[in-house]
Amino acid sequence: MAALSTHNMDFAYPAGNGPVFEQLSLQLPFNAVTAILGPNGSGKTTLLDLFLGLLTPTAGTVAIHGKGRTTYASKDLKRIIGLVPQNESIPFDLSLLEYVLLGRAPFLGLLQTPGPRDRSAALAAIDQVGLARLQHRPVPQMSGGERQLASVARALAQESQILLMDEPTSHLDLANARRILNLMSRIKRHGRTVLFTTHDPNAAAAAADHVVLLKQGRLLAAGGVAETLTTELLSATYDQPIEVVRTHLGPLVSAYTDSPSAVTGPAQPQMRRN
Numbered sequence: 001m002a003a004l005s006t007h008n009m010d011f012a013y014p015a016g017n018g019p020v021f022e023q024l025s026l027q028l029p030f031n032a033v034t035a036i037l038g039p040n041g042s043g044k045t046t047l048l049d050l051f052l053g054l055l056t057p058t059a060g061t062v063a064i065h066g067k068g069r070t071t072y073a074s075k076d077l078k079r080i081i082g083l084v085p086q087n088e089s090i091p092f093d094l095s096l097l098e099y100v101l102l103g104r105a106p107f108l109g110l111l112q113t114p115g116p117r118d119r120s121a122a123l124a125a126i127d128q129v130g131l132a133r134l135q136h137r138p139v140p141q142m143s144g145g146e147r148q149l150a151s152v153a154r155a156l157a158q159e160s161q162i163l164l165m166d167e168p169t170s171h172l173d174l175a176n177a178r179r180i181l182n183l184m185s186r187i188k189r190h191g192r193t194v195l196f197t198t199h200d201p202n203a204a205a206a207a208a209d210h211v212v213l214l215k216q217g218r219l220l221a222a223g224g225v226a227e228t229l230t231t232e233l234l235s236a237t238y239d240q241p242i243e244v245v246r247t248h249l250g251p252l253v254s255a256y257t258d259s260p261s262a263v264t265g266p267a268q269p270q271m272r273r274n
Contacts, residue, residue: 001066002027003162003193004051009060011050020046020217023060027222028210033184033194035204038214039238044197045086047214048164051195052083064162078106082160084151086167090139096150097135100126103157118157125156129183145176152183163187165196169203181207201242201253205229213237229253
């Protein structure tokens with residue numbers, strides 16, 4: 001049984017120009033970090049929205065823990081799946097602790113305020129992402145990297161079994177990108193499943209156990225890092241020559257520029273895989 005799966009799933013936006021997915025079948029493993037990898041427009045964020053129930057397939061099924069997604073009540077689903085969005089607008093001047101406490105909403109009744117158990121879970125999540133010293137700082141006054149870590153903390157406070165992360169390292173500097181990628185491995189060690197989208201093969205190489213390659217809504221490959229992050233498959237995914245160098249730290253992925261002798265460096269630092 002997979003943590004998340006689709007079977008012969010079709011999806012098209014009502015005002016779109018054709019289907020996003022056709023007959024898509026995926027099996028995403030438990031207690032692993034899975035990267036959904038592909039260029040912009042390949043359907044990565046749409047796939048997350050289908051798992052979350054924000055979108056509904058036009059055919060086929062989406063399953064969570066082997067059960068159809070539609071069999072779950074909304075509140076139960078929020079206890080199973082948490083989301084770290086790519087960009088989240090925070091309309092109020094909430095402190096970090098107040099913001100992270102929002103992740104406890106699935107455990108609270110109507111008009112119920114957070115109690116000691118909720119506060120403890122929020123503080124533990126803030127500590128896990130390394131922001132304990134900032135718990136009283138207003139979130140809008142935090143840096144972009146700190147706000148991204150705050151979003152992760154809010155999702156961790158939700159204590160969901162599956163964590164979805166949409167482009168979690170985009171627009172981050174190298175230090176904060178590394179913190180996010182390393183955090184995924186720590187979350188997995190606590191028995192949770194992580195699924196993140198990215199257009200950067202080096203982010204997938206650094207953090208993932210399992211990789212799904214998407215191109216314009218088509219599944220090109222799915223499997224372990226060694227079998228998916230290859231020169232041939234990545235070149236087909238991105239429609240340009242890609243070189244994959246095997247190192248003792250894992251694959252190092254570079255894209256050729258105009259001249260085969262000129263190679264761009266990786267977008268993310270190579271890190272020892274856990």
